Amino acid sequence: MTIALATVDLGRRYMMNWALRNCTLEVPEGSITGLVGPNGAGKSTLLRLAAGISRPSEGSVTAFGQRANQNSTAFLNRVGYLDQDRPLYKNFRVEEMLKLGQKLNSSWDNSSATRWLVELEIPLDWKVSLLSAGQQAQVALAMCMGKRPDLLLLDEPMASLDPLARRGVKQMLLDSVTERGTTVLLSSHIVDELEEICDHLIILSKSTVQKSGTVESLLANHRVLIGPEVSARFDSVEVIASSTAGRQATLLIEGDPGPLSSEWRVLSPDLNEIVLGYLAKSSATRYRATGVRETSPDEERS
Amino acid sequence: MTWVTWRRYRTRIIVLGLFMLILVFFMIMTLHGYHDAVAKCGAQAGMSFPETGCARTVHRAESHANYVSMGIGLLPFLVGLMLGAPLVASEIDARTNRLAWSQGVTRTRWLLSGWLTIAVPVVIAMSLFGIIVQWWASHVVTSSAFGAGLIQNTAFDISGVAPIALSVLALSCGTFFGIAFRRFLSPYLGTFIALAAIVEFIYVKVFPTLAPRMATAATEYGTNTALPSALGPDPRYVGYGFRRSPGFHATTSTPSTNWIVQHCATTTNAGQTLPGNSSYMRCLQINHVQAINFYQPESHYWILQWREAGIYLVLAAALLGLSVWMVSRWRA
Numbered sequence: 001m002t003i004a005l006a007t008v009d010l011g012r013r014y015m016m017n018w019a020l021r022n023c024t025l026e027v028p029e030g031s032i033t034g035l036v037g038p039n040g041a042g043k044s045t046l047l048r049l050a051a052g053i054s055r056p057s058e059g060s061v062t063a064f065g066q067r068a069n070q071n072s073t074a075f076l077n078r079v080g081y082l083d084q085d086r087p088l089y090k091n092f093r094v095e096e097m098l099k100l101g102q103k104l105n106s107s108w109d110n111s112s113a114t115r116w117l118v119e120l121e122i123p124l125d126w127k128v129s130l131l132s133a134g135q136q137a138q139v140a141l142a143m144c145m146g147k148r149p150d151l152l153l154l155d156e157p158m159a160s161l162d163p164l165a166r167r168g169v170k171q172m173l174l175d176s177v178t179e180r181g182t183t184v185l186l187s188s189h190i191v192d193e194l195e196e197i198c199d200h201l202i203i204l205s206k207s208t209v210q211k212s213g214t215v216e217s218l219l220a221n222h223r224v225l226i227g228p229e230v231s232a233r234f235d236s237v238e239v240i241a242s243s244t245a246g247r248q249a250t251l252l253i254e255g256d257p258g259p260l261s262s263e264w265r266v267l268s269p270d271l272n273e274i275v276l277g278y279l280a281k282s283s284a285t286r287y288r289a290t291g292v293r294e295t296s297p298d299e300e301r302s
Numbered sequence: 303m304t305w306v307t308w309r310r311y312r313t314r315i316i317v318l319g320l321f322m323l324i325l326v327f328f329m330i331m332t333l334h335g336y337h338d339a340v341a342k343c344g345a346q347a348g349m350s351f352p353e354t355g356c357a358r359t360v361h362r363a364e365s366h367a368n369y370v371s372m373g374i375g376l377l378p379f380l381v382g383l384m385l386g387a388p389l390v391a392s393e394i395d396a397r398t399n400r401l402a403w404s405q406g407v408t409r410t411r412w413l414l415s416g417w418l419t420i421a422v423p424v425v426i427a428m429s430l431f432g433i434i435v436q437w438w439a440s441h442v443v444t445s446s447a448f449g450a451g452l453i454q455n456t457a458f459d460i461s462g463v464a465p466i467a468l469s470v471l472a473l474s475c476g477t478f479f480g481i482a483f484r485r486f487l488s489p490y491l492g493t494f495i496a497l498a499a500i501v502e503f504i505y506v507k508v509f510p511t512l513a514p515r516m517a518t519a520a521t522e523y524g525t526n527t528a529l530p531s532a533l534g535p536d537p538r539y540v541g542y543g544f545r546r547s548p549g550f551h552a553t554t555s556t557p558s559t560n561w562i563v564q565h566c567a568t569t570t571n572a573g574q575t576l577p578g579n580s581s582y583m584r585c586l587q588i589n590h591v592q593a594i595n596f597y598q599p600e601s602h603y604w605i606l607q608w609r610e611a612g613i614y615l616v617l618a619a620a621l622l623g624l625s626v627w628m629v630s631r632w633r634a
Contacts, residue, residue: 053400055633071408071630081404087397089310100306104405140401147406 004029004151004183005050009059012045019045021207023059027185027200032177034194034215035187036275037204043187044084046204047153050185051081063151077107080149084156084187086140090129094122094139098146105147113146116172120165133160141169145176152176154186158193170197195271203275205282215271222274225251227264241277252277303407303415311420314384321373321380322431328370329438336363336442367442374435374460377428378468382493385420386476389413390629391489394481399632409629413477417622421473428466436461451536451600458538462603467611467618472497474621481628500617504610510540512609513602517543520593529597537597542576550590562589 005027012020020042027033035043048054049061052068052075061068069075088097094117102108117124122135131139137160144152152173158166174197176182188194194201195215202212211218222240229249237255244250252269260266269277308315340363343356390413393399403409439461440452452461459465475497480489487495516533520542529537544559546552557565566585586593598606 048400051404053403055631070403071410073406073408076404076408077406079404081400083397083400083404085397085400087399087401089398089401090396092309096309100309101405103303103305104402104407106406143401 002029003027004031005061005063005185007046007050007059007061010046010049010056010061011058012042012049012054013057018057018207020049021058023204023209025202025209025212027183029064029183030177030181031200032173032184032186032198033200033202034191034198035185035202035204036189036191036194037187037210038189038279041204042207043204044155047081047155047185047187048083050151051079051153052076053081053083077105077147078150080144080147080152082140082144082152082154082157084159086133086137088128088136088140088143090127092128093125094128094131095124097128097139097143098124101143101146107148109146109148113142116142116145120168134162134165137161138165141172145172148180150180150182152182152184152186154184156187156189158188158190166193173197191272191275201271201275203278205279208282210278210282211274218274219268219271221254222269222277223253223257224267224269224273225249225253225257225260225264226267227260240274241280303412304419307416307419311385315420315423318377318380318384319427322377322427325370325373325377326431326434328366328373329434329442332363332367332370333438333442336360336367339363368456370438371456371460374465375456377431378465378472379494379497381424381428381469382472382476382497383490385424386473387480387489387493389416389420389473389477389480390625391480391484394484394632409632410626413626413629414622417473417477417625421470424469424473425466428469432461432463432466435465451538451603453538453598453600453603453606454536455538458603458606462607462611464607464610464614467614468501471500471614471618471621474618474625475500477625478621478628481625481632504613508613509606509610510596510598513598513605515540515596515598517545517594517596520595532599533597534599534601537599539595540598541596543594543596544586544591545594547587547590547592557589559591562586562591565589566591 003026007023007025010020010023011018023042023046035046037043045054049056050063050068052070063075063079066072066075066078068079089100092100095114098110098113098117101113102110114124117138120135120138122131122138128136128139137157141154141157144154157169161169170193173182173184173186177184186194186198198215200212200214201218203210213221223237227249229244229247237253237257240252240254242249242251252273257266339359343360390399393402402412407415439457452458472493476489476493479487479492479496483489483492516530516537518530518533544563546559563586566582566589570579570582570585583593
């Protein structure tokens with residue numbers, strides 16, 4: 001397996017606060033990797049560091065074995081980055097934005113970028129400032145795709161898109177991976193959306209990586225156990241998160257719990273439950289939802 | 303990259319070009335008006351007191367020329383404010399730097415190409431404009447009732463090669479201060495303050511000694527009874543100083559020149575050490591100290607112009623280098 005993007009102990013500090021810390025991960029070449037986590041988890045920071053837009057405070061980040069470096073044309077040509085703010089020159093016409101892409105990128109594919117926008121019925125002779133937020137997002141995405149990068153870093157690409165446009169973007173990403181072997185790392189809040197297209201997932205919370213792996217292995221290695229609270233003790237598996245409702249306990253575990261008594265039910269979790277479990281595990285805050293008390297394993301042990 | 307910068311700045315460049323054309327129009331108008339006034343009344347009419355109708359006519363023509371001079375003097379500042387300051391600062395504010403820096407050009411190339419794309423037309427435009435200004439200044443400013451030459455303050459600052467170099471410095475200054483202090487100060491205000499400070503420093507501290515200055519003894523109130531012919535017509539006064547009177551040999555017990563100057567200023571209530579009232583000047587004379595005035599003759603005009611331009615260009619290169627360094631290390 002060739003690694004497209006690798007980080008080792010990557011960290012980025014803003015003044016006294018760490019936006020990302022001890023981040024070590026690998027993104028395989030040709031994969032679509034989802035980056036999921038709550039607001040402030042460090043997703044955008046990680047993507048900016050990977051694009052070389054930002055510089056690490058500690059650790060390293062490499063793309064295709066090359067250090068993320070804004071002063072290397074070779075690096076810049078291979079990496080495409082879509083910022084979450086969708087920065088565009090507002091007084092440019094759409095066609096001028098595409099011309100900008102053409103002028104600044106040696107491998108620019110103008111015909112497919114133009115075709116993509118025409119198919120979405122975005123008027124090419126309109127000024128960017130006159131477009132809706134969704135249309136601007138599409139132009140920004142076209143700028144990114146037109147570059148034909150080997151590694152695509154997309155910060156919430158589906159945000160502000162309507163369901164139809166989301167489907168179109170997903171299809172475009174899948175096509176790009178199939179046809180060109182592009183590696184995609186994209187962040188999103190919506191796990192269901194990621195499950196549809198991603199083959200790898202990275203769960204980021206509290207500025208650190210909580211879990212990463214293939215979607216397949218994550219689904220295969222996790223279980224939801226439902227049973228009596230009094231006997232909710234498992235030493236052979238890692239309890240990711242647990243909740244109690246009355247006398248009933250619900251646990252998300254990683255690993256095989258082995259044979260269980262008949263009072264326990266074993267279910268396969270979906271990706272959403274796994275992500276929420278890891279986010280609850282990392283969260284220091286406790287929250288209540290209609291009679292269900294969420295607890296972390298640390299609290300459970302005490 | 304050239305196209306991108308041109309597309310971003312074309313409106314501002316056109317506005318600056320229009321401003322130049324307006325100035326050319328007013329230069330022609332003031333030249334015409336001034337020549338009419340002088341032809342009607344004579345150049346010396348402007349110096350008559352009390353002010354006659356003719357004096358008012360010449361004065362009005364002169365003040366119109368002064369307004370045009372101020373407009374010409376503003377041009378380098380406008381280059382810094384309209385083109386230099388937003389070059390990087392506006393990108394960072396709009397976060398379009400994240401778009402630009404993720405394209406296939408390095409940050410260094412991005413900044414240098416952008417800077418050059420603006421600097422080249424600015425230099426060409428300022429050079430062409432400078433030829434017109436030179437012609438206008440030599441006809442209006444230098445033939446005014448005050449008999450000033452091109453080396454005098456106003457004419458010198460707007461003519462020659464120095465304003466072209468100052469425009470380049472303004473561009474670099476705007477670029478640098480747009481990055482360096484954008485968190486604390488508006489890039490526009492920062493550029494204006496920095497540029498004004500540099501120009502003032504050059505004017506006060508550097509210009510007087512930029513070429514060997516000539517000294518001549520001052521009499522009462524700092525005037526010279528007769529300027530030596532070596533100074534030529536209309537030399538530019540650049541300051542004053544004090545020296546031992548010719549032929550006087552100081553001993554170890556003789557007080558220093560500075561002490562005598564201070565002593566005389568205090569004992570005669572002169573208030574300041576500027577060559578001034580007769581008792582102060584007499585005191586200096588008794589103590590064998592001579593007040594002197596410094597001048598830059600008209601013949602030094604081009605030497606001063608090129609040297610001042612050289613300083614501006616060195617500063618411009620240094621600020622551009624710093625800007626490149628800062629942008630390459632910028633953490634978005």
